[in-house]
Amino acid sequence: MKQEFYKYQGTGNDFVMIDNRQQTFDKNNTKHVAFLCDRRFGIGADGLILLENHDVYDFKMVYYNSDGNESTMCGNGGRCLVAFARDLGVITNETVFEAIDGVHHAAIEGDLVKLQMVDVKTIEKYDHHTFLDTGSPHHVQFEEHIDTFDIKTKGAKIRYGAPYNETGSNVNFVKKISDDTFTVRTYERGVENETLSCGTGVTAVAIAMHARKETNNNVINLNVQGGDLKVSFEVDNGIYKNVWLIGPAKFVYQGTI
Numbered sequence: 740m741k742q743e744f745y746k747y748q749g750t751g752n753d754f755v756m757i758d759n760r761q762q763t764f765d766k767n768n769t770k771h772v773a774f775l776c777d778r779r780f781g782i783g784a785d786g787l788i789l790l791e792n793h794d795v796y797d798f799k800m801v802y803y804n805s806d807g808n809e810s811t812m813c814g815n816g817g818r819c820l821v822a823f824a825r826d827l828g829v830i831t832n833e834t835v836f837e838a839i840d841g842v843h844h845a846a847i848e849g850d851l852v853k854l855q856m857v858d859v860k861t862i863e864k865y866d867h868h869t870f871l872d873t874g875s876p877h878h879v880q881f882e883e884h885i886d887t888f889d890i891k892t893k894g895a896k897i898r899y900g901a902p903y904n905e906t907g908s909n910v911n912f913v914k915k916i917s918d919d920t921f922t923v924r925t926y927e928r929g930v931e932n933e934t935l936s937c938g939t940g941v942t943a944v945a946i947a948m949h950a951r952k953e954t955n956n957n958v959i960n961l962n963v964q965g966g967d968l969k970v971s972f973e974v975d976n977g978i979y980k981n982v983w984l985i986g987p988a989k990f991v992y993q994g995t996i
């Protein structure tokens with residue numbers, strides 16, 4: 740059967756988008772999702788996202804990594820899905836939708852999509868890294884030689900090693916540029932490679948840097964391989980609330996496969 744699809748990207752984190760409001764997509768066909776995301780034999784993307792109807796909210800987000808498995812929250816994917824929903828006429832410039840980690844508010848302002856992320860209550864600080872969940876699990880550690888560092892090999896070793904093992908974690912390498920700016924490169928679980936950007940990853944980095952007192956700012960600039968993102972938040976009794984991920988989300992092309 741022919742499949743109509745749309746392609747979007749947010750700072751180079753790219754997604755196949757499917758309008759599944761009629762429930763026509765076979766959601767349990769892991770091989771088919773992996774095929775659609777394959778850069779040589781399929782369309783090519785870091786992940787695939789279904790836009791579905793919701794009884795209460797504007798729509799529902801269902802996210803798959805490029806390995807074909809449904810996974811936890813995707814921040815850039817959520818921002819792209821908001822742009823897709825606007826382009827389909829499902830929403831105008833503001834929305835509330837449901838994803839696997841709960842309800843998200845979002846707004847489109849010009850070229851930017853702002854997505855509210857989950858509150859973060861638990862931040863595990865270790866000597867050489869931080870672990871936190873921003874909708875997806877993230878390991879955060881400093882890397883001075885970030886431009887030349889072998890993200891794929893080093894990231895995979897951490898992702899598959901203890902304590903993460905099979906479940907795994909996304910792995911973010913960070914260099915501090917100034918008080919409010921950090922460069923980030925991310926190895927993504929489920930893509931099993933570096934991606935050009937990871938939304939839940941930069942959110943984790945911004946919060947980890949603040950929690951480790953590397954910054955006192957609550958608006959943080961994150962430079963990633965595919966562009967620039969911003970994360971803002973408030974801290975209330977050690978809980979990070981009102982967390983927003985802000986950046987561009989763009990339509991690339993549409994087609995049938």
Ligand SMILES: N[C@@H](CCC[C@H](N)C(=O)O)C(=O)O
Binds near residue numbers: 929
């Ligand atoms: N690219 C994403 C993260 C997607 C989920 C991740 N690969 C996982 O399985 O944990 C983002 O922008 O947040």
